[in-house]
């Protein structure tokens with residue numbers, strides 16, 4: 001992983017309602033290259049571990065339930081300024097506050113069922129990519 005890579009997840013709300021293709025097209029239009037991709041149904045233990053940083057939040061249990069409610073699609077993406085650019089492209093956590101044309105404005109249902117995840121720092125991008133992918137998967 002370098003500073004030009006980030007980790008995203010198309011979440012179960014968007015993946016199971018058939019939005020993956022539209023979201024991937026938007027990400028590619030924004031200049032992201034897909035380096036690695038998987039489709040998987042997170043176990044409860046995996047979702048709890050991935051979101052462990054939110055363990056004390058009131059929405060943690062509901063978030064884990066949502067993230068295990070269906071398949072999701074983690075991807076490693078590459079472009080310059082990947083972390084900051086992807087966060088701009090996906091929009092605010094709450095789709096009601098997300099800018100026009102962002103993934104969440106277009107596809108999210110609510111603050112929790114918000115279609116997509118993006119790493120918030122280079123350090124977390126590295127950690128989150130390693131959660132889903134082996135070094136050899138990323139290349």
Ligand code: CMP
Nearest residue numbers: 054059063093111112113114116117118
């Ligand atoms: P994500 O960017 O994956 O990081 C943590 C997730 O928790 C977030 O997207 C939402 O899915 C969820 N989340 C954050 N804040 C809230 C909230 N106030 N209520 C419910 N879910 C939330």
